[in-house]
Amino acid sequence: xxxxxxxxxxxxxxxxxxxxxxxxxxxxxxxxxxxxxxxxxxxxxxxxxxxxxxxxxxxxxxxxxxxxxxxxxxxxxxxxxxxxxxxxxxxxxxxxxxxxxxxxxxxxxxxxxxxxxxxxxxxxxxxxxxxxxxxxxxxxxxxxxxxxxxxxxxxxxxxxxxxxxxxxxxxxxxxxxxxxxxxxxxxxxxxxxxxxxxxxxxxxxxxxxxxxxxxxxxxxxxxxxxxxxx
Amino acid sequence: xxxxxxxxxxxxxxxxxxxxxxxxxxxxxxxxxxxxxxxxxxxxxxxxxxxxxxxxxxxxxxxxxxxxxxxxxxxxxxxxxxxxxxxxxxxxxxxxxxxxxxxxxxxxxxxxxxxxxxxxxxxxxxxxxxxxxxxxxxxxxxxxxxxxxxxxxxxxxxxxxxxxxxxxxxxxxxxxxxxxxxxxxxxxxxxxxxxxxxxxxxxxxxxxxxxxxxxxxxxxxxxxxxxxxxxxxxxxxxx
Numbered sequence: 001x002x003x004x005x006x007x008x009x010x011x012x013x014x015x016x017x018x019x020x021x022x023x024x025x026x027x028x029x030x031x032x033x034x035x036x037x038x039x040x041x042x043x044x045x046x047x048x049x050x051x052x053x054x055x056x057x058x059x060x061x062x063x064x065x066x067x068x069x070x071x072x073x074x075x076x077x078x079x080x081x082x083x084x085x086x087x088x089x090x091x092x093x094x095x096x097x098x099x100x101x102x103x104x105x106x107x108x109x110x111x112x113x114x115x116x117x118x119x120x121x122x123x124x125x126x127x128x129x130x131x132x133x134x135x136x137x138x139x140x141x142x143x144x145x146x147x148x149x150x151x152x153x154x155x156x157x158x159x160x161x162x163x164x165x166x167x168x169x170x171x172x173x174x175x176x177x178x179x180x181x182x183x184x185x186x187x188x189x190x191x192x193x194x195x196x197x198x199x200x201x202x203x204x205x206x207x208x209x210x211x212x213x214x215x216x217x218x219x220x221x222x223x224x225x226x227x228x229x230x
Numbered sequence: 231x232x233x234x235x236x237x238x239x240x241x242x243x244x245x246x247x248x249x250x251x252x253x254x255x256x257x258x259x260x261x262x263x264x265x266x267x268x269x270x271x272x273x274x275x276x277x278x279x280x281x282x283x284x285x286x287x288x289x290x291x292x293x294x295x296x297x298x299x300x301x302x303x304x305x306x307x308x309x310x311x312x313x314x315x316x317x318x319x320x321x322x323x324x325x326x327x328x329x330x331x332x333x334x335x336x337x338x339x340x341x342x343x344x345x346x347x348x349x350x351x352x353x354x355x356x357x358x359x360x361x362x363x364x365x366x367x368x369x370x371x372x373x374x375x376x377x378x379x380x381x382x383x384x385x386x387x388x389x390x391x392x393x394x395x396x397x398x399x400x401x402x403x404x405x406x407x408x409x410x411x412x413x414x415x416x417x418x419x420x421x422x423x424x425x426x427x428x429x430x431x432x433x434x435x436x437x438x439x440x441x442x443x444x445x446x447x448x449x450x451x452x453x454x455x456x457x458x459x460x461x462x463x464x465x466x467x468x469x
Binding site: 055056057058071072073074075077079090091092093094096097100101120130131132133134135136137138139142143169170171172173 | 256257258259260287311312313314315316318321322325326332334335336337338339340341342344345356357358359360361362363364377404405406407408409410411412413414441458459460461
């Protein structure tokens with residue numbers, strides 16, 4: 001449709017997070033990256049039992065405590081205060097990353113500067129200036145059964161974030177399995193982007209025009225429908 | 231056996247110039263603030279120990295703890311995964327001025343290198359950082375169709391760690407998520423110095439609850455009601 005306005009009609013971060021949350025399976029172990037991915041926990045569908053992992057050694061944490069109730073020895077990887085759910089556990093950092101690299105997590109969700117069609121991810125720095133910091137990102141992209149990215153479909157300048165090859169420094173090679181964007185849901189499969197869902201209001205041509213690599217289809221493309229009131 | 235010493239000053243008295251010092255904690259959780267401040271006190275009084283390499287997940291926050299060590303000029307190099315934080319000006323300024331060296335290590339690799347040192351394993355292969363600039367110059371190998379990067383153990387001369395309960399044998403427990411790097415660092419240093427909030431007699435910790443067995447700990451000092459780094463930063467404390 002020609003009246004689609006990229007900046008006005010795209011999904012907000014909350015709505016992208018809502019869509020990603022719908023795919024979290026009952027009974028799964030999940031790590032949500034610092035920042036934007038943390039939003040996903042808010043939209044976890046009712047009736048699903050999900051155990052959240054954080055790199056600094058906690059399984060089974062819950063929402064932030066009420067202001068004033070923080071215990072700063074009880075934080076997540078983003079250094080935010082958390083609470084514990086019944087059945088939570090503590091462990092040291094080597095055990096924590098054994099859970100990550102050892103294939104024990106079902107899902108890790110990260111943010112991105114760029115995702116390439118072969119699944120390469122760039123999300124830790126955009127150049128050589130400033131103070132570099134990597135944290136657990138290079139570990140989290142390995143080992144989880146699914147490694148998903150949530151991101152705006154384009155940069156602030158309107159440039160593509162889904163690209164043929166990353167130009168920013170890589171976090172990991174061939175690691176991303178699915179991307180939830182402000183316009184679409186895209187799988188990485190055999191070195192290609194495969195379009196699964198798109199906003200009904202945007203045409204295939206318009207979506208392809210803001211994507212830096214070819215969007216393939218291998219069946220019907222679903223409508224990306226997200227509640228408005230998030 | 232009695233590994234207890236009476237003051238934090240005594241506990242850190244023999245750490246030499248140029249030492250590689252592991253400091254437990256993740257951000258402010260599990261950070262041994264009183265031991266760090268005792269080391270800063272000694273440096274301010276005697277000019278020693280300087281030229282230290284500090285190994286920690288972060289690079290300090292605010293004007294206390296590791297940030298205060300960096301500001302005082304006693305740290306030549308940081309080995310860490312995430313030097314950025316909301317109040318990391320102490321490290322940022324020195325780093326951008328070229329006055330402090332940084333070895334950036336992915337967090338899981340940092341933990342495993344420390345664990346490997348404590349376990350007597352000189353090197354191991356990990357998928358983390360393969361194909362990235364942090365793997366440049368490192369040997370790689372394929373195992374079962376996937377590529378891995380060889381990483382070396384990471385040892386230290388001294389570890390400063392924070393426990394919750396301790397006994398004279400050196401057995402330790404930890405508080406909440408304050409465990410993080412502390413048990414790993416206790417194993418990886420030639421000499422491990424622990425501050426504990428509660429020091430009890432041998433047997434006061436149920437053996438089934440011991441997290442770090444005393445063999446990994448050389449010196450203990452009791453610090454009741456220890457300071458919490460995040461609380462100090464939030465209240466604007468300057469050390």
